[in-house]
Amino acid sequence: MDFQFKGIDTEGSRHQGNITALNNADAQKKLQADGIHVIELIELSNKKSLKDYFQRGISLDELEFFTSQLSLLLESGVRVDKGIEIIQQTNSQPALNKLLFKISASLKKGSSLSAAFSEHEELFDPLYISLLEIGETSGNLPEVLKKLADDLKFRKELKAQISQALTYPSVIMFVCLAAVYFVLTFIVPKMSGIFTDITLAPWYTQMIIGVSNFFVAYEHFIIGGIIAAIFAVSYAYKQAGFRNWCYVTAAKIPGIGKIILTSERIRFASSMAMMLEAGLQLDTTFDLTSNTLKHEDLKREAKQALGQLKSGKQLSFVLSKTQIFPEFFLSIIKVGEETGTLPRVFNEVASRSRTDLDAVIKKLTTLLEPLMLVFMGGFVGGIVISMLMSMVSINDVPF
Numbered sequence: 053m054d055f056q057f058k059g060i061d062t063e064g065s066r067h068q069g070n071i072t073a074l075n076n077a078d079a080q081k082k083l084q085a086d087g088i089h090v091i092e093l094i095e096l097s098n099k100k101s102l103k104d105y106f107q108r109g110i111s112l113d114e115l116e117f118f119t120s121q122l123s124l125l126l127e128s129g130v131r132v133d134k135g136i137e138i139i140q141q142t143n144s145q146p147a148l149n150k151l152l153f154k155i156s157a158s159l160k161k162g163s164s165l166s167a168a169f170s171e172h173e174e175l176f177d178p179l180y181i182s183l184l185e186i187g188e189t190s191g192n193l194p195e196v197l198k199k200l201a202d203d204l205k206f207r208k209e210l211k212a213q214i215s216q217a218l219t220y221p222s223v224i225m226f227v228c229l230a231a232v233y234f235v236l237t238f239i240v241p242k243m244s245g246i247f248t249d250i251t252l253a254p255w256y257t258q259m260i261i262g263v264s265n266f267f268v269a270y271e272h273f274i275i276g277g278i279i280a281a282i283f284a285v286s287y288a289y290k291q292a293g294f295r296n297w298c299y300v301t302a303a304k305i306p307g308i309g310k311i312i313l314t315s316e317r318i319r320f321a322s323s324m325a326m327m328l329e330a331g332l333q334l335d336t337t338f339d340l341t342s343n344t345l346k347h348e349d350l351k352r353e354a355k356q357a358l359g360q361l362k363s364g365k366q367l368s369f370v371l372s373k374t375q376i377f378p379e380f381f382l383s384i385i386k387v388g389e390e391t392g393t394l395p396r397v398f399n400e401v402a403s404r405s406r407t408d409l410d411a412v413i414k415k416l417t418t419l420l421e422p423l424m425l426v427f428m429g430g431f432v433g434g435i436v437i438s439m440l441m442s443m444v445s446i447n448d449v450p451f
Contacts, residue, residue, distance in 0.1 A: 059088040116204035123197035224424040240264035314409045325398035
């Protein structure tokens, strides 16, 4: 069993790290034999508790920072295991700290860095692991880690761009729903008291008052249901299957679909450039890069294209059978194929696609802002106008 410990020796120096033992008592006995008085001893179990499913995981920002830190430490001449320990001591995020302890424990058992990272495939994709293996074999691990950190940084910036584009519409939607809730639970009930026989009121008035009465009568159930739904979605989103379903569904939405396709193209092109620069064969590079695609349809097309590539077809030809690259980029890739400059070409494709993505996001944001305002005004305004029309028609309703 693996344990994480914190302790103090006879001279008052603090120690922390990992230890492998049969059980808790055996771990304490081993530490005491080394002259360390145990302050804290935690079992590093691979089993997940209910708390783990709702606990905040390791963010892309933390993963990028960790990769960048490790690259700098190795570049400075620090050993891999020592570098992990240094990052571990300066880190305060529980999930990342737990990951670092597990990687450190694997290294102490004699595993290579890539093997230790591969035990956490939910965080490190095949591309990451493969590049680590190349870095270890070639002795160029600091530079490989720097490239991986740059790739993670780009993914973080891309995620931030998309989040920023969706923030304004989300706020408008929330304000709209809050306004509707306030009108239906506070305003409409007070105004409905002026009608003694609601059946004689206009149909739209009856409908609004009926909806209002439903909200008031089942208010606690509705609020409880919304909170339960938020927790359920949060839990479900941690599952890979649900995330893939959300991703594929979002790709079918006009505007959002173009953002997803462009981001997939950037991910594919930048991964191809990194792998080819590292010296991998084209078919191996294509195979590993295909696994980085999140959209299931694009991944399936890429796997089919891989079969054609292995049969001797040109890269530009097999990519033309997919939706990933438009005609313009395919022509650039064909030139790179003929001149032997594919890594540079794929970097150029990724760079141009990033510019395209910025333009798409700005266009979508500019379009969404007035649409959301019109939607909010129409939705809330419709209820207000209906109630005003009801008040105007009050003379036709007996008191």
